[in-house]
Amino acid sequence: MAAAEVGDQDLHRRAQIGVATVAGDAGQVTDVLDACERLLAERPEVTLLSAHRQLVSDTD
Template sequence: MWIGWTEIEVLLGDVRSLKAKRSVVRPVIAQLRRTGHLAVAETDHHDLHRRAAIGVSTVGPERARVTEVLAAAEALVLEHPELEVLSSRTRIVTAEDVE
């Protein structure tokens, strides 16, 4: 079993409040969740209104499949013009690595 996760740091465009931030970030998270292959959450920068970190994770029987799913998730985030991706960190391990 392969376990993979990506944390994507984003800068939000013209956002001036935490409420406006939620209105931008929540639809992206919901869209990622609808793929059915991912667990997704906002993972950092909760108190900053122009920054967010979106964590994405998946599990699969093959490393290639996990890599493909995480790359597709990152591509989906890149499609949103209201988000500027600052960085993306990915890690993929086997279940034995976690023990």
């Protein structure tokens, strides 16, 4: 898994975070991304405004 700030660097108190993960099946990817969202949602100092997911497979 990898995470990085990918946008809104110039805005005060706002960050856009990108997370990427690779797995053998979509269910495992979903589990990892769910855990990332829960981690952020549980932090009182963080307000999660939105989440967007895009799954890409080797057949795309």
